[in-house]
Amino acid sequence: MTVRHPWQYVPGLSALLFLSLLMVAPPAMAQTAATPDDYGKLADTLENDASRQALIEQLRGLQAASNPSPLGLEDEVPATEIAADAPSGQTAGQVSLARRMAAATGNMAGDIGRQFAALGALVTGWMGDSSETAAASPAVDWKAVSAALLNLAILVVTTFVLFAVLRTLAGPAFTRLSGWARAGSEKLAILRTTVAVALAAVLDVIVVGLAYLGGTFVAPLLTEQLGADATRLALFLNAFLVVELIKAGLRMFFSSRYEGLRLLPVAADQARYCNGFLAREAGWVGYGMLVLVPVLNFNVSPALGSGVGTLIMLLALVYAAAVILRKKSVLADALGRRAQASAGPLRLVLLLLARTWHWLALAYALLVFAVTVLNPDTALPYVAKATLLTLVYVGLGMLVAVALAQLIGKEVQFSERLNASMPRLQARVNTYIPTGLKVIRALILALVVVLSLDAWHLYDLAAWYATPAGAQVVASLIDILIILALAAAVWVALASLVEHKFSPGEDSSAAQAARGETLLGLFHTTLAITIIIMTAMIVLSEVGVDIGPLIAGAGVLGLAIGFGAQKLVQDVITGVFIQVENAMNTGDFVSVGGNSGTVERVGIRSVALRDLYGTYHIVPFSSVDAVSNFTREYGNHVGEYGIAYRESIDDAIVQLEAAFEALKEGPHKDNILAPMTVAGVTALADSSVNIRVVIKTTPGNQWAVGRAFNRLVKIYFDQAGIEIPFPHTTLYFGEDRDGSAPAARVRLADDRVVSTQGSGDN
Template sequence: MPGLNFPLRYLLQALLLMLCSTFLSTAQAVTLPAAAVAAQSQQTTAAADTTPPDADEKRAAWAALANILDNEQSRQQLIEQLRKASEPPAAPADPVLTPPEEEEDKTVLQSVTDVSRQFGGEFASRLQTLQRNIVDAPHKPFNQQTFFNAVSHFAMLAAALFAFYWLTRWAASPLYRRMGAWGRRKNSDRTSWLHLPAMIAGAFVIDLLLLALALFVGQILSDNMNGGSRTIAYQQGLFLNAFALIEFFKAILRLMFCQRYPQLRFFHLSDDRAAYWSTRISWLSGLIGYGLLVIVPIVSNQVNVQVGAVINVLVMGLVTVWALYLIFHNRRNIQQELTRLADRSLAFFALFIRAFALVWHWLASAYFIALFLFSLFDPGNSLKFMMSASVRSLAIVAIGALVSGMLTRWINKTIVLSPELRRNYPELQQRVNGWLSAMLKLARVISVFAVTLMLLNAWHLFDLWHWLTVGAGEKLVDILIRIVVILFFSAVGWTLLASLIESRLASDSHGRPMPSARTRTLLTLFRNALAVVISTITIMIVLSEIGVNIAPLLAGAGALGLAVSFGSQTLVKDIITGVFIQFENGMNTGDLVTIGPITGTVERMSIRSVGVRQDTGAYHIIPWSSITTFANFVRGIGSFVANYDVDRREDTDRVNATLQAAVRELLEDKTIRGMVIGEPSFAGLVGLTNQAFTVRVSFTTQPLKQWTVRFALDGMVKKHFDAAGIKVPYQTVQVMQSGNDVAGAAGVQAALPAPE
């Protein structure tokens, strides 16, 4: 360099190399502009080479050294390292035990204040660094010949690469159309819903392969079109990196909007809207990518660092303003499109889509504002981080949506068991489908939780790997696995036992008889008790797995049980009485019983009470302990005795013959005959009064059929008595009169007709 002798120049170069390696390897490095970072890389390469550095490399090295020495923190670190290097090695000292410092307990407000102060100070430091880079950066002489030479080689490479990439994509366009047409045809036939997504994914893979081919050709062109200059080769390398990043993002845009091939478009979006958003987002990505990754570094290196920093601010300011305008200008349209998409989606996805429709514009605005702020401090790395996080977020959301969609489709499906299994275990199919649906819903919730954690990890807001391997996530996952296993075995045990009980309760149309009412009642009570026992044990085990000490619960339950046993003697009496009545087969569900003054049908039986429904509709709950005696009308047979009163003046033999004729005609009805057991018993004349005598007939019937037979018999007897002219007794009134008659009194008896 002019003005410096030979040893001093290489001494400064060695000092610069040591300084760069130190600050690149420590976590407390100061963020430099893109031009400084580029100059450091060039200087490192030049120092490793045996050839002397050229003038451009020397100027870049001096500019980077000036930027490092200009920063107070880096300058102090350099001074400390040089002093430590000059000191002789110290003798090993005796170890000194230092008690740990006690951490001060801070309130939540103090912790928030400390975090805000830390980030605020870091932000202010970044702003000061940016201001120094713009104002105090060293000026460089502008070499017009070098600049236009680099521009010409750069333009030739860019034109050749864009032309080649466009031709390859144009040649592949017929393949895209055929893939889209085939996928749509298969999707319209409803033969399989995977054909269209497979074609869309295949088109995206082909697009990436074409991009990789273009980058390979671009690297070959760069090796032959750099004019032998390392600076031009470096600038062309910047362009190739930016081209790869931007075109990869545009490939994702084509996957989402697919402007030229609507048949490969996954979303229901019109061609105009797809073209609108695809064009504008492509322009935004190109302006951001080529501006920050190509133009700003080249201008900073070839022209001036100050100009590069100003261009960086202008480009990102323009991009941010344009993006915010597009967001808020189309806010309502996109919200309406998302709402319509939610109406067409499954209920599970509709909830998330509607929530996203309400806040999407705020999320997009925060995205571009964060990109603007990050690009001011670290133009190259910030863009790579934002685009990498965006791509990973899209991939995570897509995979999560695919998994959740498959789980949702499986939830709506049912497992159909064989007819034999459904006949032997009538509730097994419904119970298996219920448990399977619950497990799939749990898996869907876990997938949503996993997607949320991975999104936070993609944006470096949460260290997922550390949380899973070292932090609380490892314990949480272990607990969740244990709980799922416990619930699984509990569900399997309950399903098997309940199915076995229900198989005994079910009748078989192929010959297996219906179990008795007593058996049904006992098995139902046993099933309910089994459900209580399994649920209690499962809850206790789950509580112990999540860290709840169940010993106090068990001790408290024992004490509570002892207290309840003293205070609930009636309840215990109800249970014991109910158990003995069931074992004695006293009554069962469906029996007609009389308990005290209540006569009705037994509808429900539990371990504490019995529910009886009267014919008036009233429902009575009667504790077992209050039952002293009861009558059951459904035990073996039913019977009744029919008495008929006729006028005393009628002939007894004729009345008995008429009654027997009525009974014979009644028994000719096959329905009535099927209800009668054996033959009726005629008792003849069983009662005699002044006005009437009584004839009797008795029947033995099937249980609960006595009233049906009795009502039919009354109708038939009335029919025969009317036909035979047999009269019922009349009600009489005797009137006593007094006078001076010879008899002294005369009795007059008047006959009154019997009430009808």
Template sequence: MRHHLFAALALVTLLFASLGLGSGATAQILPGTGGSAEPETSESAAGEPSGRLQTLLEILKDDTARAELISELEQGLAGTSAAAEIPADTVAEAVADTESDISLGRRIALVTQDVAETAVAELSTIWAAMGTSGAVFNGLGGNELSILGDALWDLGLVIVLTIATFLILRRAAIPVYRRMGHRAEAAGPVRTVLIFLGSVAMDAVVVMLAWAIGYAVTVLVVGEFGQIGIRQTMYLNAFLLVEMFKVAMRAMLSPSAAGLRVLPLSNRAARRLARNFNVIVSVIGYGQLLVVPIINQGVSFAAGNAVSALLALIVLLHLVVLVIRHRAAVADWIMAQLSLTDPAATAEEDARRETEAEVATETGFAPAFTGPDAVETQSRRRGGFLRPLAANWHWFMLAYLACMFAVVMTQPPNVTFAALIASGKIILALILASLLSGLLSGMVGRGVRLPQDLSLKLPLLEPRLNRVVPRVLMAVRFVIMLIVVLFALDVIGLIALRDWMESQLGYRVTSSLISLAGILLVAYGVWLAMTSWVDYRLNPDYGNIATARETTLLTLLRNAGTIAIFILALMFCLSEIGLDIGPLLASAGVLGLAIGFGAQKMVQDIITGIFIQFENAINVGDVITVGGTTGTVEKLTIRSVSLRDVQGCFHLIPFSSVDMVSNFTRDFSYFVCDMGVAYRENVDEVKAAMVDSFEELREDADQGAAITGDLEWFGLQSFGDSAVVLRARIKTIPGKQWATGRAYNGILKRVFDERGIEIPFPHQTIFFGEAKDGSTQPIRIEGTATPAKA
């Protein structure tokens, strides 16, 4: 939402209102509203309407009888003078309109017909009034300036004293305003608001002091002691009202202290805008509250009306000149506001553009997306569809001023004053909406910043809030825009907002919207609290370190809780907007049953996964063998387990295919050493070598920390083909058995080599075969001249 769209929408609606498009519909001529209405009413009062109405209802329900009635009415009206006033086709249309099943096309035709006729009538009236608009100045007699000069001469002392006092006090207060502005720039939000309220109060006190001094001097010095004239009273009251209105304007613009300015304006723009506002408010305020009453009293009420119209016309011409002169500057300012983004992102983008410009200067090659066109494209992308409205704001303002000109020239002063009051209400609503929109824009730009301690405890809380809170604030800005537009339409009479709000439909719509917003906020708060608690439990830097089982279960809890909260919030929202969720729940149950039968494998996956989780068989990070595959668990859901084997291959195994789980990292682990030595070696010597190797392994700084027990000696395990197998076992922490075993094997090899213990390898006996006479094949030995005889 862009807060400068408010003005455009309000001005368009004012234009439509001035053209009469919001007027009430012209009453339709229905049967019984003519001369026969009174007898029917009297008979009804006598208690005899039921039979007649029943007969008429039966005639209207019967197509044949209704056609005969229409024909008789046409014949009866053909020879009377009433036929000229109420045509026969109008009567037929009125009878046809009483049908309850009137078509949609006919309804639209009736509405558009009424709007068109009303618009033409209003335009005709305005055109006729514009033709005689000069008559508003006929009341001027030529002696108004002399009478006004005499009155101002009598008021001269009071005027000079009051204005001089105000200017002196105001000039003395300006340095204080500036110091307060500097303090507000470095203060927090609460202190800034207090400083702002203090500056407004001080400005109002300056006005009231000047007014009080002027009142006291007038009563005590001017004229007779203790008395004050009506003209002096009118001036002092006009001074108080006009200057207090200027105080409100200065509070918004703060031309003297940039730190207290609530609107995003430069110092020059704020001073210029305040100066023009002062001129307009002074002309309208003093003119209506002082000049017009003096002319009414001294000349005539017609002359006063003419002076009032003349002052309004001067203000309108001044506004037209200002709009035309500053249309480009204001359009640029509005577009800059439409392009408002996160300050950090804007600074990063500016830095990127400077870097690209330096690269282009050094290399001679311009980047692909830099320069004015790129800036314009980025700005257009941020401004969206509001940019054309902002660029052409002056046309909306000129249209509004044209409407006000027509009102001033054609309507009596009370209507003109009412239009000015309505415009003031809309402008005030726009200012308040702009303030709120500016505050929300600043909050969106700054984002959510949590305390450092809380961010360390909950590192994901701030990113989650920054993903949602800006969107919520943008939605609030849109609601503010909608409220302002509806308020403007209500003020100018196009809609009856209060009546609609008090109606049953309006109450249901507003209550439903508020309830929906509450449901969504509560659901988001519950989800945020749940996820934050899970994050805190899983944070290893705070509290107890979560075990692998707790990590898995908390992760599954977060996923399941998110789904449950979403479904519950959706159900509550559907119920709040009036949908009966009972059949929906029944349909969902039937659908779930059908899906369960059709997806039995998936249901089996889920059920098996639930039991596996309750039995704490698998956790993320465990090394397991499941479904014939061994690997490290990387991901665990309610339906499947994901493994990464030693070759780096990723395996996704559904629980429905799991019949056994082998976990190598539960509680503790063992490295089993089956050592083969030659048959000739002494077992006791081999045992001593293996024990010594274990002690050396335990003294190692890296491997010793993983060993949790002494070497367990099992003895001679088996007799192999070429070796005697001796078994021992080392207890380690979970998952360290493989690294410990590899290190132990390396030490064993070195110790056996040093002590001459043979680690045998497979032996084979070669038999060449022999004949029945005992001879065999000759063997040729390389390097000999004759073959050997067997």
């Protein structure tokens, strides 16, 4: 199945691809066929010693002065001619670039005007009756032209009929390849599509080659039987081979009939439009420049051939510009949607490209046309090669990026057994995959840009790489990438091993789970710091930095920090030993440094506690003299219950045991680990006899169990009438100085309060 992404509608790109087709047409416009008179004049020149020597000197001078620029503007417009009439007396080297470009533009316009003027003169000469025009225009043998056209038409029809038949016979193979590419899993879609397209391209080339061979078999028959010109027939066959191979390449990207054989992820109607447009332009430019122009040059007039060639290229330029302007919003919208889904510098680049791509395409089209007119012999092959190489680099880069994205996928799935032993491995790998893909895409983009700039000869990549500095830079870059990849792999492997060692299993207790979480955090931090420092040092050594002074400086700095920050060093060392001894874990209730609370975080230099009031305490390990852990293995509720001296101790113990039995039947039954232990009478206090009991509970639950047991003890003592002593208070109402207001006496009798005062009745 073909993968889709936001660049689904790209018909505007077809115009850019067509501009590259303009490059592959050979410089037929510059071809001029030599006439018999030219041969005679050349022979006369060579026979004369003086003229021959002058010709040799002229050729040597041209060789010494020829130094064409990439676009060939200097050959068209010598700087000496521009500066010849400069009022300021400028030399050729002082002429400004702007004046040279203006002169080149003027010469280009003049060349186009002269070509069309010559073309108009020839047409007027054929159709007019004046003797001067007839003398200036070459005579045309229309009978010979008709016969030549008939012979060429026979070959054209035969070749294209054979090509159509072969394409029809190959149709079922294309259909099966398309179906195979669209079947199967989405993960391998790009690989199947690439293989299917490659096989289809080979089959397409074979069909074109067989049709070409069929045409070469018919051509000699036409030459022998009808006296046809073998050169004209060969021109068509060569043009057929070139144009149809170009169309076969287009079908790899814009296959309209077979969706599975389409490399670019565009819709079927868009592919049909792009393929039709590019095929028409390829046929127009290819057959026109490779067949029509050479025939006109040789058989009619070089001026006519040059003018027709210019007209063909101009019409192709106008058509391409019309498509670019008509489809500019389609590609701009697609780029805009892609930009909205991106972030960072890529988003800005895509937004800028969405607004300016059509201007860039038009400028490139004008550049192609300009170099075609100015200097097709040197500039045109240069631009053609650079354009085709750029398209190849961009296409391969996109193909590799998409293939990697599909092969790796958005998420990696591990087996249940591996996930059970290393529970965070899958999440960690799936976190790093998008980052890795972004890095790979950035490297591919950088490589495409570098190769494209080299294709346009903005610098010589091969020469730069041949230098020691270039080879060293490339080797260092490759080494750094390998080091970073190995560092990431080592981090994933070691972190996963630590998780496998310390991650609690399904049957682990709460204490083991807390210890595992604490040690995981500690080892993860240590591993991360170690790997980052080692990787940074190795990378610095690869880029040529001497890390010896850095290591020595780090040692001196560490020594200075050790003396100046002894508390920090003490914190770290104490924290390491506390973790090794398993003194506390996350979730434990501890008392350290004068603070008590639940451990929320255990770091490498401090511990964070949350007390009962919600206060958050951070206690440095250097201030920890002892660690009191209340949630380790088990807890004890130690309760002391006082009874009055007149009560029976044995009856009180019976009620305590009854309260414990009720406790075991309540909600805390799972938190009680052993029967209650009655330690006995611990003290004969001033107003009570104290009895101690001990209840063993699960760790951390001793306080909850104690509160529940205290409630039950009060209930059972009340039911048994056992007094729990409490302080007694004497009320004194006071009296006057003369004693006339004696204190009130209050007593309880038959649940009624009787009050007497003074010396009244008792």
